[in-house]
Amino acid sequence: MLDTYPRELTQNPLKKIWMPCRNGHIAQRRVCMTNCPTLIVTVGLPARGKTYISKKLTRYLNWIGVPTKEFNVGQYRRECLKIYKSFEFFRPDNEEGLKIRRQCATSALNDVRQYLSVEGGQVAVFDATNTTRERRGTIVKFAEQNGFKVFFVESVCEDPEVIAQNIVQVKLGSPDYIHCNSEEAIEDFMKRIKCYESSYQPLDEVLDRDLSYIKIMDVGRRYLVNRVVDHIQSRIVYYLMNIHITPRSIYLCRHGESDLNIKGRIGGDSGLSARGKEFAKHLRKFIQEQNIKDLKVWTSQMKRTIQTAECLGAPYEQWKSLNEIDAGVCEEMMYEEIQEHYPLEFALRDQDKYRYRYPKGEDVKWSPCI
Structure with a gap:
């Protein structure tokens, strides 16, 4: 006999299964699904608009109905170090600073896992510099272990005017520089960029040919897109290739009475x-x-x-x-x-x-x- 009333629809979180590893240990592995979660990873030097892109993408994806959350590693660092002193923290030979930055990145990735595996998120945006191939390899390994797809978004800009404008508009309002005047903040931040330049390894068409990514060059003058594998990634590419970053006014108006x-x-x-x-x-x-x-x-x-x-x-x-x-x-x-x-x-x-x-x-x- 058919039910008089329609059954209530329920949405259950994706179940996990336990798989034995080759070394005999038990490992947690996500069910392999076409619609598995996506980890978006930003790449690029400071003052290249990575956080701007992350926030815009997060807002857009949530707006079209894809549960998305941003994880800014810089914010994790600020919570760990309440007081920012200077660019010295980012020097490549600063072992203590490097250790803290790795811990912050690990904490952020752990929260990414919690969000995508437990809380029902579909996309996580991992906002950091991720300028070395080693760091990106670690993230890819983390994603593979948890059943996430990875899509890199690299912002490359060599235009000094654009970089300077970004520093003035965004970085001077950063919590790192609330106790500095503008000249001191700009000088320190330029030195911070120099700390990253020596070890920066951009995404490469040959070396990174197996990765899924979009490279945005000089604020959208050129794009390089590689291995887009699903609908979410295609939506991300379409959005980023049509995004406007220059200020503009938009007036919305109803038609006159009909x-x-x-x-x-x-x-x-x-x-x-x-x-x-x-x-x-x-x-x-x-x-x-x-x-x-x-x-x-x-x-x-x-x-x-x-x-x-x-x-x-x-x-x-x-x-x-x-x-x-x-x-x-x-x-x-x-x-x-x-x-x-x-x-x-x-x-x-x-x-x-x-x-x-x-x-x-x-x-x-x-x-x-x-």
Whole structure:
């Protein structure tokens, strides 16, 4: 006999299995799955935008529904050493400093394991310099032992102006330099970079041909992509190749009131009402007052948005993906009518508008626009 009510869906964490190693010891090994977790590893000298990239990637992946967390080794170091003294800590011949930095990296990797293996994370971003092939090899071995995929993101920049700008904008606000003036901070940080340069081994097309990575050169002027093996890595590559790092202003605006808005009906493709046209004129005045150079306007392909954009007197581009979602069987209905004829659908939409899909209609998909 069939159940009267649908069974509750549950999501269980991926189970682990125990496998004997060759030396006779028992080792914990993750089930080999296509959709196994991914460890993103940054590579590059200081002041190359690694942390910026890490934060952007983490935010983006979480936004598209992939549980992601950033692990910044510099933060682990600050928690271990409450007071930063100088660049001397990063000298390659500073054995004590090297020992502490290795301990911090190990602590961060242990937290990565906890997040991906126990807490249900799908992607971890390991944000550190990772400038030597030895360090990267250690990370790859760690990932293999735990059943994680590894994807390296290297940022290479030789433009002195870009490096200087990054130091001024980001590093001067670092907790390491809160007790220094700007000149002292810049001088110390430049010396810190020198400490890494002597041992820096960039990702190499021949030596690292078996690794999965993207190399970003001179803030996106060139890219090198190698061995992308799954959907997550392809999304990462696509995002990083389209990311903007220069400051810009983005204005978001609704279209003017439409004829169907007046009637309280959703969807449709009606034009602007009299008040909607008046709104478009005021919007044009506002935009002109901003005096925006090379203004670009994006609009949907609906009449009401095109009519609003035409009043601006600026070139505009139509995007189908900016169209209001198709309400399917509820198209051009009033909310009261939807509640009367489709009470369950009305309640489901009210609970979660972002993920709700109308019967024979659409839900939200932003990827082509971001």
